[in-house]
Amino acid sequence: MHLHRYEKIWLMLGGGALILFIIILGINSFHMGMMPPSDMRVIDVTKVDQTPPFDKPGLKQISEKEYDLNMTAFTFGYAPANLEVPVGSTINFHATSKDVVHGLQIPGTDVNMMVLPGYINSTTHTFDQPGEYLILCNEYCGAAHELMATHLIVK
Ligand code: CUA
Numbered sequence: 001m002h003l004h005r006y007e008k009i010w011l012m013l014g015g016g017a018l019i020l021f022i023i024i025l026g027i028n029s030f031h032m033g034m035m036p037p038s039d040m041r042v043i044d045v046t047k048v049d050q051t052p053p054f055d056k057p058g059l060k061q062i063s064e065k066e067y068d069l070n071m072t073a074f075t076f077g078y079a080p081a082n083l084e085v086p087v088g089s090t091i092n093f094h095a096t097s098k099d100v101v102h103g104l105q106i107p108g109t110d111v112n113m114m115v116l117p118g119y120i121n122s123t124t125h126t127f128d129q130p131g132e133y134l135i136l137c138n139e140y141c142g143a144a145h146e147l148m149a150t151h152l153i154v155k
Helices: 005-031 045-050
Strands: 058-065 064-073 076-077 083-084 091-099 102-105 112-115 119-127 133-136 149-154
Touching: 005 112, 045 102, 091 102, 091 149, 112 119
Parallel strands: 064 091, 083 149
Antiparallel strands: 058 064, 064 076, 091 119, 102 112, 102 133, 133 149
């Protein structure tokens, strides 16, 4: 079979791009792992209720204006359910799921993370404005997904 020189070059470029793409994809999925990028702490998903600090989910004051919030997500809610902190508080969110993949988003802030079974994900935010903040699930998790929400009151 005779291939034109330009056709050969074109085939080599195409083939090379394909091989490069497969290598990058392979490194991403096998070497780096399909894990939450911000945090890689793991937890036994069947023992969330027995594993500190998630055995007692809630707000824990760690300094004058800083709180740790240990939160569990489940179909279809969050524990603890309703929260209140003073204006100017910094909250360190630590969340894990007791069943499927959920989300934890607070619209109007940069709090937006996946809550995965088997992993503990964290983020931090300082609430300088008073108000009632909606905490909602933004990952489809089942029939009552749209009802999965709670509130954080900052005053
Ligand atoms: Cu939990 Cu959607």
